Amino acid sequence: MISCIVNNKTVETGVNPGISVLEFVREELNLTGTKEGCKEGECGACTVLVGELHENGTVKYKACASCLLPLGEIDGRHIVTVEGLDSSLLRPVQKAVFNNNASQCGFCTPGIVLSLTGFLLTSESFGFNDALDALDGNICRCTGYASIRKAAEELSIIFKDKKGSVEKENRVEQLIDWEVLPEYFRSIGGRLENMIYSPSNISMFNENKVLIAGGTDLLVQKPEGLLAEDLVFASKLDSIELKQIKEANEYLHIGGAVTVEQLRKSEIIHKYFPSLENDLLLVSSTVMRNCATVAGNIVNASPIGDITIILLALNTRLILRKDHSRREVMLDKFYKGYKLMDIGGGEIIEKIVIPLPDETSLFNFEKVSNRKYLDIASCNSAVSIKTDNKTVQEITVSVGGVAPVPLLQNEVGKFLKGKNISTENLIEAGKILTSKISPIDDIRGTAEYKKLLTRQLLYSHFVKLFPDKIKYEEVAG
Template sequence: MITFILNNKTIKTSEHSGMTLLDFVRYQQRLTGTKIGCREGDCGACTLLVGTLNGDTIKYQSITSCISPLGNAHGKHIVTVEGTNLKDKLTTAQEAMKANYATQCGFCTPGFVLALTGFALSNSDKNYNNAINAISGNICRCTGYKSIEKAAHQVVEKLENKKETTLDWLIENQFIPEYFQSIPKRLKAIETKDEKQPKGKYISGGTDLYVQQADSLADSEVHLIAKKDFLKGITIKNDICTIGTNSTVSDLWNHKELNNWLPNLRKHLKLVSSEQIRNMASLGGNLVNASPIGDMTIFLLALNSTITILNSEEKERIIPLKNFYQGYKTYDLKEGELLKAIRFKLPSENAFFNFEKVCKRTHLDIASVNAAIHISVENETITKAHVAIGGVAAIPKYLHDTSAFLTEKPLTSKTIVEANKMLQKEIAPISDVRGTSDYKRLLARQLFFAHFTELFPKQFTLNDFVQHA
């Protein structure tokens, strides 16, 4: 029995756990403020808030409900736009949208209201940039974004740069209704023990599977693993980072120590989807999706990661991620196995990491080509190199030969140009909707050069490489 709180109502349902949360909310509960748009997690019209109990408090995050399994709502507080309504007046987010003429047809408006409300409930710094990040996954087709940006600015002004906002303060300042105060106690009363799951397809966040297979998953047996604690968490010990495969991209974004080790981490992660998807998408799911252009796969390949694989008898094996992929959408994972953890050595003082991505728009798009590099440099010599690139082969590509070529070479433009020649031999792009083969080869070259101009701006410019290429 799936049990959760939907707005101010406790829900107990025997509906199939594989159906989408969107369909349950709209068709079973008739809460039609949550809209159906793309059904791929791209437009944000179906945005909901999910509250997860953490001790005595609740952490709220926005998600796209069209690609989220109903079973993942068990033990949570699910908030639709109807659940934010105040009696006889508008909430702060609703008033801001109205006052700035930030709605026209109104189809997208509930998603924007939920995203801005989630921003107010979050522990992120209450500044304008974070407010814009919060609505990054919401698309408006007719109003124009300037008025929506003004609405976001009005919400930020009322938050008065508060780093943390209590439920009492948010209720008093008309961001949320009073019933939110009772939710922590009510969630504690819900039995959330790890129930025995049926044998079926493993699903964590579902952000890729539900784009492709939502209808079939609604009727199939699914094995939901998002709540399994042994697959969660990020730890750093002896310069080694261990990430549970249920960890999301947002978990990386919010991990302070990891951001200290990788100071450009948020800059890189902002290129990975929208905030709603980053809140849902698991790293393990990204790896086993095996997309040749998976952003986090390329990211982790360049960090020379290893993965721990767990079988049904709880026996583990560890393999390098670069040896995991065997062909298009095929990999070294036997029946009954799942990924448990990802490990990599964090960059040392003389090590550098960079991630680059090109797509048809800067954000909220899949890559035409993406690339990452992790190199160590001592005395102007490259002592270690790990290069990965996506969109140029049938698998996420770790460049074994290019990485080996760079090792123990002087850090010069000549070395980098010669390494690009090796890179071009290792890749085999095809022409498709994201570009021709020649175009992708050009992108691969430019992104490879961009790593060095980004990491060593005083030493290299793009012209240094192009003149010799």
């Protein structure tokens, strides 16, 4: 039985937990404001808000693509569809859309309204860039983006101004006072607290069950197949380690069920890898990053998984757990062939462990895809370097999209170790790199193109990290 609140209504249902929330709200609850566009996480027409009760009694919301959100994931949570914003008056987000003519056929509009409401719920500054980032997963096929951008800008200006007066600590309460959210939102925390909902014991996961985390791969790959499976939801497992980011004993510990957006927003990550906040904007879109998890990316085992490529360069260890026993595997030893991994039935990636960088460490990530945002990479690469700013003391280079598995380029590392940071050495390293990879022709590019691209990504790392020593024109030219 799944218990949740949908808009202002408490719902209990025995419907299969593997169906999507999109299907549930449209077919079972007749809430047809949520639209079905692509059903693959790419258009944002199905965007809903998901609210989760936090320890301090507040409810934190995030925008999610309901077409890839399994129903079981909303057990004990609050779901807001466009109907839940209450149509008896035009709320500020709807007003901004209306004022700027940002809706023509209206198909994408509910998703846009919820993404912008998500922006008001989560942005610290109400900055225009945050508003645009919140819309990075919403496609509109007829209005044109200029008027949608204007609506986002109007909201940013209005709410920055309001925030300048006095802002309440609890954002939900504040947005109710500002009429962004209806009055009933005040009762949600208490109602979720009283909901009969208990976490699942991690020992109940075994080889006969399917673990589902964000669902952003599983619901694309085999939505019908999931209905026949015994599903276990990672977010409901009772392991704290699985869900937190912390630093301890010279290591960074990232729970397997941490979402990509949590990683992007984490203060601990900002402290050690500040560039990741922007880099991770290149991973899918806000509605996807809010659900997609770090371990899901690793087990998806795509040769161009962005999180995997980043983690590979950081000398990552995986902690795999089955019931109460744990074992460790280095991430570069985890992949055995295309989509083949060193993980047994019933094993969970509980956490990902990374050595903390020191003051001599630098990190960079590069990704090339047909579209800058919301696209899978043609090739990607990450590098971590220890340096005295003259010579390379240690270097780890990972590359994706050039082999059946995400790769470490050990030969490049061996060559550059101890060498001066110079154009000549980098060109030589580029030659070694291209001689060690054998990409194939596919829809993302020819083998020749990918070889060239991978070499350019290596150059880009050094141009970005050592701008006074390496000039792009000199290495590439």
